[in-house]
Amino acid sequence: MASLLSSVGIATALILGVWWIRHFRNPLSSSNPPVTAANDSPPPVPHPLSQKLEAALPQRxxxxxxxxxxxxxxxxxxxxGQARDVVxxxxxxxxxxxxxxTAVHIIxxxxxxxxxxxxxxxRSCSETxxxxxxxxxxxxxxVASSASAHGGVLIDLTHLREVTVAEDRESVTIGAGCRWIDVLDVLDPMGLGVVGGRSNVVGVAGFTLGGGISFYTPQYGLACSNVFSYDVxxxxxEIVTATATSHPDLWRAxxxxxxxxxxxxxxxxxCFPCTPLWAGxxxxxxxxxxxxxxxxxDSVQRVDPHRNAGQVDLFAAGAITCYTYVQSLRLRVxxxxxTYTKPPEQPKKWPVFWQQSGFSRLWRFGSTPCVRTASSAIKEMLHTGFIGQRNSFGTTTIHNDLATMLAVREVFDEAMGAMRRMKGVYFNLVMQPLLPSWTAKGDPNMLGIHESTDTPLIIVSLSFTWASSQDDAYVGSxxxxIxxxxxxxxxxxxxxHPYRFLNxxxxxxxxxxxxxxxxxxLLRRVAGEYDPxxxxxxGCIGGFKLHPEATSTDGKALA
Known part of the structure; x- marks a missing residue:
């Protein structure tokens, strides 16, 4: 039994690292494991833009x-690791x-x-x-090419790190190079919160532009629906500020x-007044x-306003279930x-909402939920053990149907058998809710969820971590x-359901x-207007493009 518990403890640490890093965070610290293969390879042929950029932006x-x-x-x-391979x-x-x-003008x-x-x-653009x-x-x-340009120019926004709270304490201005811990380190001491990421080093920009699910989404909506303005x-x-009244179509897009x-x-x-929360x-x-x-x-049904006459507990954030196979230990964990976004009446006990859930009756070998600050809650997700390794993910969306959820788990289990031959691999299946009533809150967004359904959805995500580049194509397939x-x-x-969570x-x-x-x-029209x-x-690799002849995030032409 002692040996089993020791193995389980190791598995627990691995699960935390694999899941939270894969789904909700970015690397930041220079203390991350160094990259050798890509960084020590010969530099690409000098780019024709390098000299012009250096002349216009010295020391940048x-x-x-x-x-x-x-x-x-x-x-x-x-x-x-795949992104680090790109020079x-x-x-x-x-x-x-x-x-x-200046850089954009030159490019x-x-x-x-x-x-x-x-x-x-x-020649067409897709032929080069x-x-x-x-x-x-x-x-x-x-995705290796989502924010990297092999042989090209990378515009790295690392140094745009402003975090400024307005005098009325109702908004915060955040630089596109910030991570969410940068933001909460400012807001927490002020008793303020924001609809932000659920792990401390998730980047603000990609998270927000892709939608952004937060602990506070049941109360305030998605991160993208809580942006007053964008400097673009x-x-x-040209630099413009897009708001609901200035460049409103761009603001919405x-x-x-x-x-x-x-x-x-x-x-x-x-931003809004914020108390410590209960999380773990x-x-x-x-x-x-x-x-x-x-x-x-069952927890999703309880927060569905259509089933409960609008009487739901908005402080109960969406529960997130991660089912992982740790190959080296032959364990499923x-x-x-x-999360509950305010302290329970009895701080040493679970909030009533979660006490009454099936989660309280799970046989468990460890737990960490407690009352803590928002920054403490997202710091719990920090684990550097898998940063720099090879990673992949994919996602789909289903309705909150138990039979389908169980079938998803069976598909995942079946596929894992075929991947056990690989070394240093971790398999993760994650399910979390996204309700139309949540996405309808805040400013109008482009996701189309609450327009397409009034029943709760479950985001199903896969993530894999493995050791060898020789397995890249196999894992992708x-x-x-799956x-x-x-x-x-x-x-x-x-x-x-056709929705796919972009991030x-x-x-x-x-x-x-x-x-x-x-x-x-609308998205295509706005792109044509602002980038004719x-x-x-x-010209910009990465992301998911709008024009049929544009390139996808892997650099290949979209059909």
Whole structure:
């Protein structure tokens, strides 16, 4: 028994690291494990933009052959090993929005030149493998090309780290290079909260532009629906501030539209009075997974206003269930995270909502929920053991149907058998709720969820961590196969949904199409208005593009 508990304790640490790093965080610290393979490879051919950028932005441009240590530090800020494998020709690290605009203006000139050459040679953009530039806020995506440009220019927003609370304490202005811990370190002592990330080093920019699910989403909606204004550098190099009254279409398009319109340099977000919250993990053995999924299903029904005449507990954040197979220990473990966004009446006991849930009856070998500050809650997610390793994920969406949830688990279990041959691999299945009543709160967004359904949804996410680059293609194919099989099961039951949470998507997925035709048309119209030449569609690699002929996040033309 002692040996088993010791193994379980190790597994617990692994689960925390794998799941929370994979789904809710980015690397930041230079103390992360150093990268050797990619960073020590020969630098790419000097980019034609490097000299122009250096002349216009002195001391802001890093080159591998000249600025080795700083260059490697920037590359090591990526979460995944695949992203760290990508060597940029130059890294620009602007300190102001004006410097971002200068870089974009220079890049746009090169983009226009290339477009002219392609027209003269009767070549389409998709026929060239040239990569012009990428933009990185936090760098959490494991997709290698989501925020990196092999042989091209990386605009690294690391130094845009402003956190300024308005005098009326109703908004906070946040630089696009911030992580959420930067924000909460300012807000917590002031007794303020924000609809932000659930782990301390998740980047503000990608999280917010993709939607952003928070502990406070049941009360206030998604992160994107709580942004008063965006400061945006457009393809022309012009800097605009998009609000509900100034550039309103751009303001709305940025609420889920990702990086299709320009580079956001700062966000002004709603903030609110905030008390300490109750949060933490429950760790249970894998054989409790059916009970855990039943508890998740039932808890979602209890917060569904359509089932409860609008009388729901908005302080109960969505429960998040992670089911993980730790290959090296041959163990299946459940990491269940629960949050209640105000202290319970009896601080040493669970809040009544969670006391009455099935989670309180799980057989568990450890738990951490307690009353703590928001910054303490997100710091619990910190675990650096898997930063820099190879990672992959994918996602789909189902309705809150217990039979479908159990079928998803069966699909996952079946697939794990085929992957056990790999070394250093961890398999993760995560389910968490997203209710239409939540996404309808705050400002209008582009996700189209509450327009398409009035029943609760479950976001199903997969994540894998493994050791060898030789397994990259295999893991990718297995991930896609699992997602497609889950979709087939859900569609057969009539419990599937087209929405895909953008921040959890793999490169082959098309989340913008799940927003609905009307929203997709609006996004395309806004992109055409603010970026008529398609710089961010064709010149900027990464993200999920809008134009049919633009490139996807893997750099290949979309059909």
């Amino acid at each position: 441009v890093l080159l591998l052959h000249r600025d080795g240590e700083q260059f490697r530090e920037s590359i090591n800020a990526y979460f995944s 940029q020709a130059a890294i620009v690290q602007p300190r102001t929005a004006d410097e971002v605009a 746009k000139e090169e983009y226009d030149h290339r477009q002219q050459q392609q027209q003269q040679q009767s 493998e040239d990569v012009l530039f990428a933009v990185r806020g936090g760098g959490q995506s494991p 550098v457009l393809a022309s190099g 940025l609420k889920g539209g990702a990086n299709n319109f320009g580079i956001v340099t700062r966000f002004t977000m709603r 993990f429950i760790w249970a053995p894998g054989f409790e997974i059916t009970k855990a999924l039943r508890a998740l299903h 459940i990491a269940q995270h629960l 297995v991930t896609r196969g 997602i497609e099989k889950i979709d087939a099961v859900a569609n057969a039951k009539g419990t599937g 959890y998507c793999e490169k082959w997925q098309r989340p913008l199409e799940g927003y609905g035709e009307e929203n997709l048309r 030449d398609g710089l961010f569609q064709r």
